[in-house]
Every structure is written in structure tokens, then in C-alpha cells.
Amino acid sequence: xxxxxxxxxxxxxxxxxxxxxFFVNTFANSYIKRVANLxxxxxxxxxxxxxxxxxxxxxxxGQIGFMSIGAYTSAILxxxxxxxxxxxxxxPEWLQxxxxxxxPAMLIGGILSVIIALGVGxxxxxxxxxxxxxxTLGFLVIVKVMAENWIGVTRGGRGISTLxxxxxxxxxxxxxxxxxxxxxxxxKSPYGRKMTAIREHDLAAQSVGxxxxxxxLLSFTVSAFFTSIAGSLWANLIGxxxxxxxxxxxxxxxxxxxxxGGMGSITGSVVSTIGFTILLEWLRNFESRxxxxxxxxxxxxxxxxxxxxxxxxxxxxxxxxxxxxLSEFMRRxxxxxxxxx
Amino acid sequence: MRKLFILFLVAAMVLGVQxxxxxxxxxxxxxxxxxxxxxxxxxxxxxxxxxxxxALKEANDAGGVLGKKIELVVRDGKSDPATLAVAADDLVRKxxxxxxxxxxxxxxLAAAPAAQKAGIAFVTSGATAPSLxxxxxxxxxxEPFGDNVQAAAAAEYxxxxxxxxxxxxxxxxxxxxxxxxxYFAERFKGLGGTIISSDTYQTGDTDFRAQLTxxxxxxxxxxxxxxxxxxxxxxxxxxxxxxxxxNTPIVGGDGYDTPxxxxxxxxxxxxxxxxxxxISFDSPKAKAFSEKYKKMFGHEPENAFAALGYDAFNLIxxxxxxxGTDDPKAIRNAIAxxxxxxxxxxxxxxxxxxxxxxxxxxxxxxxxGKLVFLNEVMPKVIPAP
Numbered sequence: 158x159x160x161x162x163x164x165x166x167x168x169x170x171x172x173x174x175x176x177x178x179f180f181v182n183t184f185a186n187s188y189i190k191r192v193a194n195l196x197x198x199x200x201x202x203x204x205x206x207x208x209x210x211x212x213x214x215x216x217x218x219g220q221i222g223f224m225s226i227g228a229y230t231s232a233i234l235x236x237x238x239x240x241x242x243x244x245x246x247x248x249p250e251w252l253q254x255x256x257x258x259x260x261p262a263m264l265i266g267g268i269l270s271v272i273i274a275l276g277v278g279x280x281x282x283x284x285x286x287x288x289x290x291x292x293t294l295g296f297l298v299i300v301k302v303m304a305e306n307w308i309g310v311t312r313g314g315r316g317i318s319t320l321x322x323x324x325x326x327x328x329x330x331x332x333x334x335x336x337x338x339x340x341x342x343x344x345k346s347p348y349g350r351k352m353t354a355i356r357e358h359d360l361a362a363q364s365v366g367x368x369x370x371x372x373x374l375l376s377f378t379v380s381a382f383f384t385s386i387a388g389s390l391w392a393n394l395i396g397x398x399x400x401x402x403x404x405x406x407x408x409x410x411x412x413x414x415x416x417x418g419g420m421g422s423i424t425g426s427v428v429s430t431i432g433f434t435i436l437l438e439w440l441r442n443f444e445s446r447x448x449x450x451x452x453x454x455x456x457x458x459x460x461x462x463x464x465x466x467x468x469x470x471x472x473x474x475x476x477x478x479x480x481x482x483l484s485e486f487m488r489r490x491x492x493x494x495x496x497x498x
Numbered sequence: 499m500r501k502l503f504i505l506f507l508v509a510a511m512v513l514g515v516q517x518x519x520x521x522x523x524x525x526x527x528x529x530x531x532x533x534x535x536x537x538x539x540x541x542x543x544x545x546x547x548x549x550x551x552x553a554l555k556e557a558n559d560a561g562g563v564l565g566k567k568i569e570l571v572v573r574d575g576k577s578d579p580a581t582l583a584v585a586a587d588d589l590v591r592k593x594x595x596x597x598x599x600x601x602x603x604x605x606x607l608a609a610a611p612a613a614q615k616a617g618i619a620f621v622t623s624g625a626t627a628p629s630l631x632x633x634x635x636x637x638x639x640x641e642p643f644g645d646n647v648q649a650a651a652a653a654e655y656x657x658x659x660x661x662x663x664x665x666x667x668x669x670x671x672x673x674x675x676x677x678x679x680x681y682f683a684e685r686f687k688g689l690g691g692t693i694i695s696s697d698t699y700q701t702g703d704t705d706f707r708a709q710l711t712x713x714x715x716x717x718x719x720x721x722x723x724x725x726x727x728x729x730x731x732x733x734x735x736x737x738x739x740x741x742x743x744x745n746t747p748i749v750g751g752d753g754y755d756t757p758x759x760x761x762x763x764x765x766x767x768x769x770x771x772x773x774x775x776x777i778s779f780d781s782p783k784a785k786a787f788s789e790k791y792k793k794m795f796g797h798e799p800e801n802a803f804a805a806l807g808y809d810a811f812n813l814i815x816x817x818x819x820x821x822g823t824d825d826p827k828a829i830r831n832a833i834a835x836x837x838x839x840x841x842x843x844x845x846x847x848x849x850x851x852x853x854x855x856x857x858x859x860x861x862x863x864x865x866x867g868k869l870v871f872l873n874e875v876m877p878k879v880i881p882a883p
Contacts, residue, residue, distance in 0.1 A: 171823070177642055188587035188588045189591075192584060195580065195584065299700045305700060314669075316579075316607075319607070319611070395579055395580050396611050397579050405576070429869075441585075445572055451574075454536075
């Protein structure tokens with residue numbers, strides 16, 4: 158196998174993806190678009206959570222807090238100044254007059270999350286195991302309570318509505334691809350090896366010279382950055398942010414998507430997120446047809462339990478689809494004749 | 499793993515096939531209903547959907563509209579903004595010509611922009627923020643009166659009955675409760691009354707003793723307590739007020755119009771509670787509605803939202819008849835031109851350029867666990883939205 162072929166494969170896949178995105182974004186109805194966008198946002202969330210939990214072994218229940226920060230930041234920056242003057246009276250004058258497009262707002266939200274993640278992570282990441290889970294949950298609660306009570310800036314429980322809706326499939330797919338690429342490069346880098354080492358045995362890793370606190374903080378911060386980006390995209394997709402949107406249900410949903418896909422497998426997160434998004438929509442439709450509302454939660458939980466019982470490591474475990482495996486797969490199924498000649 | 503993967507593939511394919519055939523078939527006229535049938539809003543939205551279903555049955559029994567049967571497409575919003583937005587898009591995709599539903603302003607703000615974007619009229623059956631039509635756009639209509647109207651009615655009634663001072667408690671997490679107390683205070687002060695002080699809580703709180711202790715410490719005590727609350731909390735609040743030995747009259751808005759008020763607070767505690775709402779089930783028109791409702795669902799309407807859902811659906815059907823076509827834009831214009839539509843909850847007119855109806859307000863007193871009709875009024879002065 159030559160080195161060029163797999164590279165061509167990547168270009169080809171990107172081109173195919175680009176064509177799909179183009180067609181869906183241009184011709185599909187708003188429902189398909191909305192679901193596809195949510196799917197991409199969930200992929201960003203699941204993959205960045207996987208970096209933290211799957212690869213570094215830090216069980217965080219608070220990542221959605223960073224999503225909230227990203228969502229509120231981009232909501233405040235993209236809301237029309239006319240409404241800001243009326244609703245967000247706690248903002249300083251210059252911030253009330255600012256009106257940005259999605260991209261700068263997204264970046265600013267991301268940077269803000271990184272700063273907060275550095276501070277929070279510095280303190281929290283000294284803890285171990287289940288204590289981290291509890292502390293990060295505390296962070297999530299703090300973010301929610303702030304969103305509810307900082308009324309001059311967040312409009313409290315009423316939320317900020319009538320956002321311009323800049324998010325489209327190009328943004329979400331692009332952000333998802335960048336997330337996957339960055340996380341993939343990171344886990345394949347020496348830093349990634351150190352993360353895995355910390356996950357496997359914290360003490361052993363430190364004894365061979367891995368500076369564990371630094372690596373954990375790196376993982377936490379990168380994860381927070383992308384989670385925040387997902388929040389910005391979500392805000393401009395749904396058009397209204399309210400404190401209740403970024404709480405336990407979403408936390409649970411993303412954890413389930415990640416665990417089912419396989420902790421420590423980016424491919425797993427992507428595949429299971431796609432699967433679950435379609436499944437959830439299908440269940441919702443099914444629910445409307447049989448007119449038993451709420452049954453969707455039960456079925457969803459049941460599927461999750463079955464997977465955990467019969468395949469506790471998740472669909473993919475820690476395996477990935479690599480270029481080699483993909484080439485081999487294609488060779489075996491598509492080009493069987495060619496190998497022989 | 500392969501099996502699971504196949505399962506996912508099959509699920510995807512089933513969905514795909516459904517999507518491919520969705521929206522086809524032109525023998526029916528589709529109307530969408532989006533309601534929060536699960537989650538915190540369910541006690542308002544489920545009766546609302548029942549009202550819609552009753553109206554649907556009547557319309558179809560009478561031969562449908564424009565010679566076609568009406569098909570109702572229902573979606574559950576799960577009291578969650580993301581789900582509501584997706585569900586609204588889903589209704590648009592199904593080819594509905596108009597949408598009704600939802601009883602809360604925040605929920606409408608998540609769902610209605612999808613309808614606005616698609617050029618489909620959205621008639622909210624229960625959300626009452628008068629600023630809503632301006633926030634969403636020209637395809638949003640309100641079936642109920644605005645909060646400014648009901649709050650002004652409550653203030654005027656309380657003042658007439660001799661109340662001069664009021665204490666306010668409100669939920670700061672909801673648009674509805676926030677605006678309601680604001681309009682009440684504005685009108686009450688306009689009449690010459692005084693707001694002694696006001697306090698806040700948040701949806702989901704279960705202990706209100708801190709606020710009530712502060713109230714008890716007030717001297718002199720207020721003549722009335724205006725408690726601006728959503729349906730989930732009001733029962734608990736009333737219970738705790740009475741437990742602390744405070745027997746001052748409690749006044750509030752249509753958030754009280756839920757069976758939970760008497761159920762949670764108990765009949766004794768709920769005495770001396772007054773609220774404004776859309777309908778009294780004592781009036782003859784409403785009695786006829788109640789009977790039909792009981793026949794279909796086996797029990798009396800739970801609250802006014804059942805009647806509001808019924809009216810909102812009939813309003814849409816009436817507009818389709820007047821439009822003479824199932825074109826969404828023509829239907830929207832017909833709704834905007836509604837004059838003298840006789841609903842169970844009152845007569846609906848949309849003044850030119852306005853999408854909040856002029857409607858009278860019903861005042862109810864809770865007496866021994868029963869809701870007693872006091873008066874139907876049109877406030878003299880209405881605070882600006």
C-alpha cells in the first residue's frame with residue numbers, strides 16, 4: 158500500500174460529505190436540517206466528552222455547564238442591540254451595542270470557557286474519581302443558578318429569545334469535523350499517550366515522569382472549548398436559550414451517547430450519536446403515532462440498559478476506524494478481484 | 499455489535515421511508531397541534547389538547563371544512579425548547595396549514611419561529627404575554643387575552659372591593675409571572691393603591707417560608723396578597739401561607755386555573771383565593787362545552803385551557819372556511835380579519851394590525867374547594883405591553 162492512497166481516501170470522503178451537506182442544506186426541509194444540525198452538535202459534545210472521560214479517565218458531569226456558557230455568550234453577542242437595550246439592562250453600555258456574527262461570538266464564548274475551565278479545572282482536577290464527578294456536577298449547578306439569577310445579563314429563567322439563527326449545516330458540520338480532527342490528533346500525540354497512561358494508572362504514569370495535573374488540565378480545557386462551541390451553535394439553531402435547557406437531561410443524553418459508542422473511541426462516539434439522534438426522532442414519531450406520550454423515555458432507557466448489559470465496553474470499545482482498516486474493508490468487499498491480480 | 503449496527507441501519511431506513519412519503523396525500527386538511535404533554539407544562543397543555551380533539555371531532559362530524567376532512571397532527575414538545583423547535587419543524591414538514599397549542603410564553607418563543615419562517619399561522623391557545631406577537635412576527639396570534647388585560651382586571655376588582663395595599667410574591671423564572679405582577683402593580687398604583695413590598699421565588703422551589711416570614715413581619719399587614727405563580731407552585735404556596743396563619747385574601751392570574759390548586763392546598767386553605775381567568779364553567783355556554791367534554795373524555799374539563807384549546811382550533815377552522823382555500827397565507831390573513839368570533843371563552847376580535855384579541859376577563863373565587871364565578875369584566879385602563 159502506498160502512502161498516497163489513504164490521503165486520497167480522506168479527500169474523497171470530505172468531498173462526499175461536502176456534497177451531502179450542500180444538498181441537505183440547500184434542498185432538505187427545515188425539519189431534516191434541524192435534526193442534522195442537532196446531530197452534528199451532539200457529535201461535538203460526545204467527542205469532546207470522550208476526550209475527557211474516555212481518554213483521560215476524568216468522569217465529568219459538568220461539561221454541559223460550558224455549553225451553557227458558550228450558548229449564553231453567543232446569545233448575548235448575536236442578539237440585536239435593539240432588544241439588548243430592552244432586555245439585558247445589566248450589561249455595560251458598549252456590550253449592549255455590540256452586534257456580532259456567529260463566528261466571532263463562538264470564538265469569544267470558547268475563549269471564555271477556556272479561561273473558566275482553567276480556573277475550575279485547576280481546583281477540581283486535584284480530586285480523584287467520583288469526587289470529580291460530584292464537584293463537576295456542582296459546577297453545572299452553579300452555572301445554572303447563575304443563569305437563573307443574573308437577570309440583567311441572562312434575563313433569568315425567561316431566557317434570551319429571538320436570536321438571529323445564524324447556525325446552518327456548514328457551521329455545525331465544519332465544527333464537528335474540526336473537533337474530531339483536533340481530538341484525534343491530540344490523542345495520537347505524545348499528550349494523548351500520557352492521557353491514556355493517566356487513565357490506566359495515574360500513579361504509574363506519574364512515576365515515569367508524566368506531569369498528570371498538567372495533562373488533565375489540558376484535556377479538561379480542550380473539552381470545555383469544544384463543548385462551548387457546541388453551545389454557541391445550539392443557541393443560534395434553537396433561537397432561545399434558557400437555563401433549564403442546559404442541565405441534567407442533556408448531560409445524561411451525551412454521557413449515554415458516549416458510553417454506548419465506547420469510551421476511548423472517537424468513531425464510537427460519532428456512530429452512536431448518529432444512531433441515537435435518528436433513534437430518538439424515530440421514537441418521537443412512533444410516540445405520536447401510538448399517542449402514548451413519554452413512552453420514548455422508557456424505550457430509550459431500555460435500549461441503553463440492554464447495550465450496557467450485553468456490551469459494557471460500548472459498540473466500539475476503544476477501537477477506531479483507521480485508514481488501514483477502511484482500505485482493507487473496501488478491498489475485501491469491493492475490490493476482491495484486484496488483490497489477486 | 500453487528501446486530502446492533504444493523505438495528506440502527508433498519509431504524510434509519512424506516513425513518514427514511516417515512517420521510518419520503520410524508521406530506522403526500524391531499525384528501526385532508528392538516529392542522530398541527532404542538533403541546534407539552536410531558537414535563538412541567540403538562541397540566542395545562544394536556545387539557546388544551548383534549549379541547550382541540552373535541553373541536554376536531556365536531557368539525558369532522560359536521561363534514562369537515564372546504565369539503566375535506568381535517569387531520570390533526572400532534573407533537574409533544576416535552577416542555578423542552580430544543581424538542582419544541584424540532585417538533586415545530588416536524589409539523590411544518592408534515593404540511594400543516596396552521597398550528598395551535600402551548601400555554602407558556604417561553605415555550606411559544608422556542609416553537610413559533612419555525613412556523614413564522616415557514617409562513618404558517620401559529621395561534622397560541624394559552625400563552626398570554628402581550629408582547630409575544632411582536633417578538634415572533636406577523637404569523638403569531640394569541641387566542642387568550644394578554645396578561646396586561648387580566649392583571650388590570652384583577653387590580654380594578656381588588657380596588658373596587660376595598661383593597662388599598664398589596665404584597666406581591668412572584669416567580670422570577672417565568673415571563674408570564676414576571677409580567678403579570680408588573681402589570682398588576684402598574685394598574686393598582688394607577689388606581690391609588692400601594693404595593694407594600696414584593697418578594698420572589700423560582701419555579702421548582704418547594705419552601706416559601708422565608709418569604710412568608712418576611713411577609714408576616716410586615717406592619718401594617720397588606721389588604722391582599724398578589725401571588726403571581728405558575729400552575730405547579732400555586733398549591734404549595736397557598737398551603738404554606740395558610741399554615742403560617744395568614745388569612746389575607748390571595749389574588750392571582752390564570753396560572754391558578756389548575757386542579758392542582760385545590761388538590762395540593764386542600765379545600766380549607768384554598769378558601770378566600772381569587773383569580774382571573776378565561777372562562778367560568780358556570781356560564782351556559784361553558785356548561786354545554788363541559789358536557790360535550792365529559793362525554794368524550796369521561797370527566798369535566800380540568801381547567802380553562804381545555805376551552806382555550808377548543809376555541810383556538812375552532813378559530814383556525816373558521817378562518818379556513820372564510821379563506822375558502824387551504825393556502826397558509828390566505829388562512830393567516832383570514833385569522834387576522836377575525837371579527838366577532840363566538841368562542842366558549844368569549845368573543846374574539848382582532849383589532850386592525852393587532853394579534854392580541856380584545857376579550858373580557860372572568861373573575862373566579864375559590865369557595866370550599868369549588869370555583870365560583872364572580873364577574874366578567876373588561877378593564878377600564880390597560881397597561882401598555
